[in-house]
Every structure is written in C-alpha cells, then in structure tokens.
Amino acid sequence: MPQDARSDAAARARWRRYLADERAEAAVYRELAGRRTGEEREILLALAEAERRHEAHWMRLLGDDDGRMPRADLRTRMLAGLARRFGSIFVLALAQQAEARSPYADDPDATRAMAADEKIHGEVVRGLAARGRRRLSGTFRAAVFGANDGLVSNLALVLGMAATGVDRSVVLFTGIAGLLAGALSMGAGEYVSVRSQRELLEASAPDPAARAALPDLDVDANELALVYRARGMDPQEATAHAGRVIAGVRAQGDVASGSMPAAHDDAEAVGTGMSAAISSFCFFASGALIPVLPYLFGADGTVALVVALVLVSVALLATGAVVGILSGASPAKRALRQLAIGLGAAAVTYVLGLAFGTTLA
Known part of the structure; x- marks a missing residue:
C-alpha cells in the first residue's frame, strides 16, 4: 500500500474514533441532563449540542465513509454507563478529567475552535462538579x-x-x-x-433586624456604606450602593425590599x-x-x-x-x-x- 494511502487510512481511522467519542460524550451529557432540572439541565444539554457540532466536523471529513465505526474509548463508555445508572458527582468529576485530555489541540485536522471548545467544556463541567462537591x-x-x-x-x-x-x-x-x-x-x-x-x-451573617433601621438612616452620613465597606466593597462603590438601597427603601416604603450585604455562605x-x-x-x-x-x-x-x-x-x-x-x-x-x-x-x-x-x- 502506498505511503499516502496508508496515511489517509490512518487519518480516517482517527476521525472515526473521534466521531465515536463525541457521540458517546454527547450521550453522557444527555443522560446527566435527564437527571437534572433547571439551569443545570440547560447547561448539560448545551454541552451535548456542542459535542454534536464536533460530530458534524468529523462526519464532513469522512464524507460517506462513516461505516465500521469503532467503539468509543473505554473511559467514555464507562462514563456513559455511570451516567445511566447514577448520574452523580462522580460522573461529572470523571467528565472533567476526560475534557482535560482532549487531543484536539495537537491534531491538525481539528479546528482551533474545537480545541478551544474542549477547554471551555472542561471549565463548565468543573463548575457543575463544584456545585456537587459543595453540596456533599x-x-x-x-x-x-x-x-x-x-x-x-x-x-x-x-x-x-x-x-x-x-x-x-x-x-x-x-x-x-x-x-x-x-x-x-x-x-x-x-x-x-x-x-x-x-x-x-451564623455569627458572621447579617442581622435581618437591621433592615428596620434603613428608612431612618441619614443618606448623607450614611452609615450603611460602612457596612458594605466592612464586607469588602471599596469606599466609592459602597457609598453608591448604600445610597441606592436607601433610596429604594424610601421610594417603595417597604423595609423588606432593603438588603444588607451577605457574608459568604459556606x-x-x-x-x-x-x-x-x-x-x-x-x-x-x-x-x-x-x-x-x-x-x-x-x-x-x-x-x-x-x-x-x-x-x-x-x-x-x-x-x-x-x-x-x-x-x-x-x-x-x-x-x-x-x-x-x-x-x-x-x-x-x-x-x-x-x-x-x-x-x-
């Protein structure tokens, strides 16, 4: 077999493998989305759609030669199985590692946009996994x-x-x-x-009873700005934000509409x-x-x-x-x-x- 033919065959085998992996990864995200609601579900479905765009790239390169598809790699197949059975933080943590191992950055047949997508996917999954880690x-x-x-x-x-x-x-x-x-x-x-x-x-959290004092604060002296500064805002931002809060409370006549700065809730x-x-x-x-x-x-x-x-x-x-x-x-x-x-x-x-x-x- 000529060298060019062997190279072309090797490239097509690689494209088919990538296509199989993309399909399997999309299936993982869809399985996970089926076990989530709200924003997390939307994010996972968006990731699955992005993997479909990558599928389309390899299918265009393969043309009609997408037969004899290989199985996805073992890690991706394991992820799919875990997603079907558990849909847990373990799957997201493994998916985070899988995205980080993407070969697209070094593959001349993958676009720069695809390589960038994979890096961002890793950060998206990292964020979703962080939510689960925080909960448990x-x-x-x-x-x-x-x-x-x-x-x-x-x-x-x-x-x-x-x-x-x-x-x-x-x-x-x-x-x-x-x-x-x-x-x-x-x-x-x-x-x-x-x-x-x-x-x-709890000792660091704002006292809800402090809201009752908001309507009576002097907007010029505005001690509320000191509260925001104590919570980490810079002086100008704290003064401006405190002014908006007091103005809003007085305009609406509703103490509950005022907000005290929240401590980081751990x-x-x-x-x-x-x-x-x-x-x-x-x-x-x-x-x-x-x-x-x-x-x-x-x-x-x-x-x-x-x-x-x-x-x-x-x-x-x-x-x-x-x-x-x-x-x-x-x-x-x-x-x-x-x-x-x-x-x-x-x-x-x-x-x-x-x-x-x-x-x-």
Missing part, C-alpha cells in the same frame, strides 16, 4: 476521613499488639475496643467541629453537625472493623496479619481513588498515596510492638 463536602469529608482513620489507626493498633506476641483473643478485643473508642471519639469530634463552624458562620459546604457525626462514626467503625475481621473469623499469627494487611490495603486504595475522582485529580496517585501513608503508620507501630514484645519477654 461536609458529610463526605467526615465519611472519608472517618473510614481512613479507622483503617489506619486500628490496623496500627492490631499490628502493634500482635507484634508483642500476646494471645489472639487479646488482639481481637483490643481491636474491638479501638473500634468503639475511635468511632465514638470521631463522631463526637465531628459534631463539635461542624457545629462550631456553623455557629461561626453553611452548605460545612454540612450539619449530626450528619457529620453519624457518617464519621459509621465510616470509622466500618474502616476499623476491616483489620479485625481475620481475628473475628478465627485466624491467628502471620496468616491473620497478612490477611489484615491485604484487606486494609484494598480499602485504602479504594478510598484514595474515590477522593482522587471527586477532586478531579488522578485516582491512581491518590490511591497510592493513601496506601503508602496508611501502611507506613502501621509499620511504625508493628516495629514498636516487636520492641516491646522483646522487652517484656
């Missing part, structure tokens, strides 16, 4: 940290006790005690932490104290149970230690990967980092247990 961040943070702490702390406790050479029953009951003590401590700590955060936010991201406490308790307990499982089922000695290490390693990789997906980072890197930190802490306590066991002997 308080409870999710408590859940992930609870599970990770349970895995690492109880594995370290179990390995440390096992290394001293004590009886299996002692290791088992030590692990159970560590589970209960840690879960209760984590739940109580999360409750206090989140409640304190919410109280701080209450949704913080979550509620009880939900954070419950999730932290449950996830710590579930994580702390894993290194105890071999001893609960009668294993002992080296076998129990190896099984506990394997189970905890798998769980650490899973929690690390989930954090990586939701943060828009590499799941593999986050998973390996979680594993290294967890096993490193457990190794230190195991060595200490060996030292104490030798001393006691």
Whole structure:
C-alpha cells in the first residue's frame, strides 16, 4: 500500500474514533441532563449540542465513509454507563478529567475552535462538579476521613499488639475496643467541629433586624456604606450602593425590599453537625472493623496479619481513588498515596510492638 494511502487510512481511522467519542460524550451529557432540572439541565444539554457540532466536523471529513465505526474509548463508555445508572458527582468529576485530555489541540485536522471548545467544556463541567462537591463536602469529608482513620489507626493498633506476641483473643478485643473508642471519639469530634463552624458562620451573617433601621438612616452620613465597606466593597462603590438601597427603601416604603450585604455562605459546604457525626462514626467503625475481621473469623499469627494487611490495603486504595475522582485529580496517585501513608503508620507501630514484645519477654 502506498505511503499516502496508508496515511489517509490512518487519518480516517482517527476521525472515526473521534466521531465515536463525541457521540458517546454527547450521550453522557444527555443522560446527566435527564437527571437534572433547571439551569443545570440547560447547561448539560448545551454541552451535548456542542459535542454534536464536533460530530458534524468529523462526519464532513469522512464524507460517506462513516461505516465500521469503532467503539468509543473505554473511559467514555464507562462514563456513559455511570451516567445511566447514577448520574452523580462522580460522573461529572470523571467528565472533567476526560475534557482535560482532549487531543484536539495537537491534531491538525481539528479546528482551533474545537480545541478551544474542549477547554471551555472542561471549565463548565468543573463548575457543575463544584456545585456537587459543595453540596456533599461536609458529610463526605467526615465519611472519608472517618473510614481512613479507622483503617489506619486500628490496623496500627492490631499490628502493634500482635507484634508483642500476646494471645489472639487479646488482639481481637483490643481491636474491638479501638473500634468503639475511635468511632465514638470521631463522631463526637465531628459534631463539635461542624457545629462550631456553623455557629461561626451564623455569627458572621447579617442581622435581618437591621433592615428596620434603613428608612431612618441619614443618606448623607450614611452609615450603611460602612457596612458594605466592612464586607469588602471599596469606599466609592459602597457609598453608591448604600445610597441606592436607601433610596429604594424610601421610594417603595417597604423595609423588606432593603438588603444588607451577605457574608459568604459556606453553611452548605460545612454540612450539619449530626450528619457529620453519624457518617464519621459509621465510616470509622466500618474502616476499623476491616483489620479485625481475620481475628473475628478465627485466624491467628502471620496468616491473620497478612490477611489484615491485604484487606486494609484494598480499602485504602479504594478510598484514595474515590477522593482522587471527586477532586478531579488522578485516582491512581491518590490511591497510592493513601496506601503508602496508611501502611507506613502501621509499620511504625508493628516495629514498636516487636520492641516491646522483646522487652517484656
């Protein structure tokens, strides 16, 4: 086959692959839109329409030769499957990564507008994903940290006790005690932490009762401008805005129409104290149970230690990967980092247990 023919065949194969990916990505956005309402639905449908424009470009290049279409790449097919089943923040986080990997910037057959579209799509999806992250961040943070702490702390406790050479029953009951003590401590700590955060936010929020004073303010002295300046406006903007607010209130004769400057509302991201406490308790307990499982089922000695290490390693990789997906980072890197930190802490306590066991002997 001549070189030109081979090059043309390779180019057409690449165009068909791009076309398949664009169709699959459009399907992902339509699936997600079907599970949303309002503005988010409109945004996702607009993204699907943009992918259709990209489809049209590759179809024009292919002409009538759009047969024997390849399947979309594995990541895009996985996204489509997840979108059909869950339609969750996980899919948006993965879609954000997929948009960031677009090859159009380096492909001579893709237009500059298409390459620019893909970059902007990534930012649009990042914004949608940020909304979801904000909604679940308080409870999710408590859940992930609870599970990770349970895995690492109880594995370290179990390995440390096992290394001293004590009886299996002692290791088992030590692990159970560590589970209960840690879960209760984590739940109580999360409750206090989140409640304190919410109280701080509430203390920073404007007092609704202050609106009643707006009609009586001196528009020339205008202390309201100081309020806006305290919230971050520059002096000229604060004075102008305060004047408009007071004028509007007096013109309408309605105190409720006046507005006080709002503090940045992070209450949704913080979550509620009880939900954070419950999730932290449950996830710590579930994580702390894993290194105890071999001893609960009668294993002992080296076998129990190896099984506990394997189970905890798998769980650490899973929690690390989930954090990586939701943060828009590499799941593999986050998973390996979680594993290294967890096993490193457990190794230190195991060595200490060996030292104490030798001393006691």
